[in-house]
Amino acid sequence: MRRDIFQAVADPTRRAIVLLLAVQAMTPNSIAEHFDTTRQAVSKHLRILSECELVKQQQQGREIYYHLEAEKMKEIEAWLEKFRQIWQTRFSQLDEVLEQLKKKR
Amino acid sequence: MRRDIFQAVADPTRRAIVLLLAVQAMTPNSIAEHFDTTRQAVSKHLRILSECELVKQQQQGREIYYHLEAEKMKEIEAWLEKFRQIWQTRFSQLDEVLEQLKKKR
DNA sequence: TATATAAGCAACCATTTGGTTTCGCAAATA
DNA sequence: TATTTGCGAAACCAAATGGTTGCTTATATA
DSSP states (O other), rough: OOOOOHHTOOOHHHHHHHHHHHOOOBBBBHHHHHHSSOOHHHHHHHHHHHHTTSEEEEEEETTTEEOOGGGGGGGHHHOOOHHHHHHHHHHHHHHHHHHHHHHHH | OOOHHHHTSSSSSHHHHHHHHHHHHHHHHHHHHHSOOHHHHHHHHHHHHHHHTTTTEEHHHHHEEEEEOOOHHHHHHHHHHHHHOOOOOEEEEHHHHHHHHHOOO
């Protein structure tokens, strides 16, 4: 079972949940109220978000507050950064080549 | 059929393909050589990447070069930025509240 | 104490996914 | 011209996904 943050954020409902939880910790029921879906469906999304540790639970009486582990988002940034480096290096290499061609003329 | 960039980069093989194509445009066969998979499987991934316009084709004889549309990556950055703003605002609001409490004492 | 509420869990279902094999077409090459 | 090569498309398959309904447990409240 693939379960990484990219998989977690692939679903639009889960992305919306992440943004919701970025504002404040919430219970499954209160999250579900923001969407056109059932609590159980939200619960499943929360489980996936929990499994890749993007979200943590905090029991409070019979309610469970889910709050965001914002640090985890850095994994996405890290990949983007990796991409950006490759993309930039690619151009700088081209620059070097062009620079070489210039000198030879 | 959901087909957005988040869906596109949800698969680890597709993320690897994106990084490969960030270095240089490649044909399906040469891409497949970098992975433990068939050309057809790569072809399917390329189709998905094409559908969300993260990749463009360029026919050259009987070969088709796939190159990255790096601009598309900004959609991921945009969402991350949105998240970051919410996350930061959340803290600045807390700061304001604390600031208020301080003054009242 | 009886009832209402919050939530996880399991079973089920339709659809999507990632992969394979097979095929046909077009371009290159012998 | 005959053959090889590069490719997409279609048919098929097992597994995963997103959703539903029904159940149980635990906490709060009348």
